Amino acid sequence: MSHDDRDHTLEALTEHSREGRLLIDEYGDRVTALDGARTRPDLLALFDDLPEPRPRFTEAPQATAPGATVAVPPEPGGALPEPHRPPPTARRHHTNASPASASRSAP
Template structure:
């Protein structure tokens, strides 16, 4: 198993969203690109998924705690779903729409803090999507 194949959790996704926010604040990312990358962060499953989003950006990048590589644990393998439910697909659209909403609100209220709506919605969507429900299906077995 390579370093990039290690699965990530919510803490790593939140750290990646914070780093993307810093890049947007520094002017390295446009709002649309920030929205696209934030949506991908919320659905990332592995370290490699996250690191690919920062390949063209300088530091900060998401850091990962020291998780030792170990031998795979044998056990039942849950089948992967072939598609995501409609609700999950609609939630994935929420982050880019939050970006558009933040731009519209900025022109109405003239306050740059409305751009904080984007990472808040990204974190909420990420926690709602989780790992596409696979964790819940495993608990029901």
Template sequence: MTQDPNELRVGDTEREEASRVLADHFSSGRLSMGEYEDRVGAAAAARTRADLSGLFNDLPAPHPTFLRPPSASLPPTTPRPGSVPTVNRTADVLPPSDKSKIVAGVLQILLPFGIGRFYTGHTGLALAQLFVTLLTLGMGAIWPFIDGIVLLAKGGVDGDGRRLRD
């Protein structure tokens, strides 16, 4: 018996990606400030894919990559005996970014209103962090501050999907 993919638990990576995509929808004017804040809060509290999927039911593309159906155009591959399986991820295929995860993280921590995300090319996310910080009179600075810590600890990708360099 196979498990329903919507019941799989999600981790920080999936929650962060969902928040980034919601920020893009917010910056495109598809979500009001209140809707955006509610959905980002729900994304942070999500436990399963179904919890995150519901946040995008009424939104057009883009959606987080883990919620997209698998590509039907690629035939399944069977690894050769003794070979090491690889994951086909866009960030692993593209050349590394010229942007640094250390610079991005430090900018997010020292200037906690999205400056590090402007640096990495995530303009939608940066604008959302800026607006949340300004509209909450600085209380929303916790979001970019934590984002900076995550960038320093785990790295990330730039606006073109390339891995940030160390």
């Protein structure tokens, strides 16, 4: 949902208030609900009992907010995709003997 979606919704609510379809208290309640809305259906629900105008959404909503996680649908056949794992890094082989102890044990 974009800022434009909220702006269009507020404009439509304001128009209903100007036309006398919403009392000032009803308008205030819906503006408060607008602030808490998270999806376009939440915005449209503010107009369930009102005629046109309703907000017009002209572009597709963003799928996710930056940094949000996305659910991945199962692959065909019902299997979940393998999670991405970084390639393994080369590991050093450590020995129990330190270089100093190795030199002391030499004849």
